[in-house]
Amino acid sequence: MTPFTTAIDPKSDAFQRNRADMLALMDKVHDLKDRAAALSERRRPRFDERGQLTPRERLHRLLDPGMPYLELYALANYLVDTADRDASIPGASALSGIGFINGTRCVIFVDDSGIAAGSAVAKTSDKFQACLDIAMRYKLPFVHLVESAGADLLQYAVESWAFAGRMFCKLAQLSAAGIPTIAVLHGPATAGGAYMPGLSDYVISVKGRGRASLAAAALVRAATGEETNEEDLAGTEMHATVSGLVEYSAEDDAHALLIARNLVKRLDWNKNAAPGQMRAYDPPALDPDEIAGLVPVDYRKSYDVREVIARIVDGSVFEEFKPRYGASTVCVQAALFGRACGIVGNNGPIDPNGATKAAQFFQLCDQADMPVVFLSNTTGYMVGRDYERAGMIKHGAKMIQAVSNLRVPRITLYIGASFGAGNYGMSGIGFAPDFLFSWPNATTGVMGGQQAALTMDQVARGSAARRGVEVDEDQLAQQKERLIAHFDGQSDALYTSGRMLDQGIIDPRDTRKVLGFALETCAEARRQTVRPNAFGVARM
Amino acid sequence: MSLINVESELAGTVWSIPVSPGETVEEDDPLVMVESMKMEIPISAPRDGVVKEIKVAEGDLISAGQVVVILES
Numbered sequence: 001m002t003p004f005t006t007a008i009d010p011k012s013d014a015f016q017r018n019r020a021d022m023l024a025l026m027d028k029v030h031d032l033k034d035r036a037a038a039l040s041e042r043r044r045p046r047f048d049e050r051g052q053l054t055p056r057e058r059l060h061r062l063l064d065p066g067m068p069y070l071e072l073y074a075l076a077n078y079l080v081d082t083a084d085r086d087a088s089i090p091g092a093s094a095l096s097g098i099g100f101i102n103g104t105r106c107v108i109f110v111d112d113s114g115i116a117a118g119s120a121v122a123k124t125s126d127k128f129q130a131c132l133d134i135a136m137r138y139k140l141p142f143v144h145l146v147e148s149a150g151a152d153l154l155q156y157a158v159e160s161w162a163f164a165g166r167m168f169c170k171l172a173q174l175s176a177a178g179i180p181t182i183a184v185l186h187g188p189a190t191a192g193g194a195y196m197p198g199l200s201d202y203v204i205s206v207k208g209r210g211r212a213s214l215a216a217a218a219l220v221r222a223a224t225g226e227e228t229n230e231e232d233l234a235g236t237e238m239h240a241t242v243s244g245l246v247e248y249s250a251e252d253d254a255h256a257l258l259i260a261r262n263l264v265k266r267l268d269w270n271k272n273a274a275p276g277q278m279r280a281y282d283p284p285a286l287d288p289d290e291i292a293g294l295v296p297v298d299y300r301k302s303y304d305v306r307e308v309i310a311r312i313v314d315g316s317v318f319e320e321f322k323p324r325y326g327a328s329t330v331c332v333q334a335a336l337f338g339r340a341c342g343i344v345g346n347n348g349p350i351d352p353n354g355a356t357k358a359a360q361f362f363q364l365c366d367q368a369d370m371p372v373v374f375l376s377n378t379t380g381y382m383v384g385r386d387y388e389r390a391g392m393i394k395h396g397a398k399m400i401q402a403v404s405n406l407r408v409p410r411i412t413l414y415i416g417a418s419f420g421a422g423n424y425g426m427s428g429i430g431f432a433p434d435f436l437f438s439w440p441n442a443t444t445g446v447m448g449g450q451q452a453a454l455t456m457d458q459v460a461r462g463s464a465a466r467r468g469v470e471v472d473e474d475q476l477a478q479q480k481e482r483l484i485a486h487f488d489g490q491s492d493a494l495y496t497s498g499r500m501l502d503q504g505i506i507d508p509r510d511t512r513k514v515l516g517f518a519l520e521t522c523a524e525a526r527r528q529t530v531r532p533n534a535f536g537v538a539r540m
Numbered sequence: 541m542s543l544i545n546v547e548s549e550l551a552g553t554v555w556s557i558p559v560s561p562g563e564t565v566e567e568d569d570p571l572v573m574v575e576s577m578k579m580e581i582p583i584s585a586p587r588d589g590v591v592k593e594i595k596v597a598e599g600d601l602i603s604a605g606q607v608v609v610i611l612e613s
Contacts, residue, residue, distance in 0.1 A: 299579070300575075300578060300580045301580055302579055302580065302581055302582065348550075348579060349550075349576070349577040349579070379577040379579050380577055380578075382550070384551050384604075386551070386603075386604055417578065417579075419578065447578075448578045450578075451578065
């Protein structure tokens, strides 16, 4: 099998320009993550004073050194707290991801208590729930490093409190599904937060710092007039010796994390998992680093997605399925780290032949039990008289139907445009792919702002003509500008990642690594067996 | 010597025409850029040749199958 013959010249001006554009977008992503980290780091003196580790130090201590860690939802809540792009803080006051603890793949959620004392913001509950869902779907132990002031009372909304109950419901269901949950109390877990330890299978608490109570001393005083102190009311000592909430007391943060690591080891989590097959593979013959330069960040500029595929797959080798039928929808068979998979990409909008080809390809992948990777870069299904007459709806529906019902792992990457129903056919967020990441140039939405504005412009003119009145050109021009801003302001990857419409933005050059990690997580889950029980493990 | 009718596969608007009549082009060189479905899609030369005639102008609405360039090869 011969590797793909590239037409890319890394020395060309276009390549250098694309690369500079792409890396500049990636810098913005790093800057945003750094903004949250720097804000949290400002509290370091307080952590030091209390003899604590910072949330990021806790995460590093928990994880196996040198092993991969897949960060998830790092930009959650960006532009949700404020529309000011220069002030908004991403992360939803938490760090989360999939990583290894004593060789065991786990889902990890760390309260970022350096930011507003770890108090929950709008997307914190969604981020927590999304992590619990991942633990459930991939049968991974769940470890939560707790230190949170609870919800910010100034931002109270009745529905966010009500739906926060889902976090606890899902924690309980994880335990019942036979998936262990571990909470480490580094600081307070108050009110609703007290159910984090309450509903976790194992609770480790740091002496003098870990606290859990339904109401802190101030609220107790307000509610009943009782005078109490935090240690008597909520402290580690009390819970370890009197209430029985805490299983393991720790001297300090580092000790608590050591206990957590030992606990995961004691689970011997993979003892019944069928061993995975390690297979030989060749790295891509073409340099994955070149992806940054071959993709124009403006989705209007077309390029050959096979150039991207060739820099992701083993040996840069793939077989193209029906290359001359529905040619702008590209389907290939290839291998990633020795694992056969189907990959679908777009070299233009999806036409009827492209849709039927993709639907057939997905069914073939399902038949052969091959994961499907979606490199989503589509401005949509073709519109227009000829395409409607050719059955664009029914053919597109077949593709969407196949995507919805695939039984094999689906990994979606938004690598450019992801518009309209094309987003659906290419396994968008609504179709719950196993993993979904974006490149920083990704643009998603029902349609482009320009198309939305022109459509409304024509509707307004048609309506005015029917009523026999003249259109107000100034007003129409203003409406057009507003619509473009309204649509395009919601379409960039930073905005959509803030809304958790993906699991994060990755560097395009890391695509192969991320796909490998995601596919292995899916494969490991299939090999894993769990022992579900009816009600979860209760603390007696 | 043969004349080739180069057609647009998609309906759209002519965005730009990077070639001029009489120009020598190589296979896969873009002859006409069509704006369709929010993308700039190139209509490329099917083989090496000389641009004999350009049948469209920037801003023209074209339909699928419409001849945009005649190429002498």
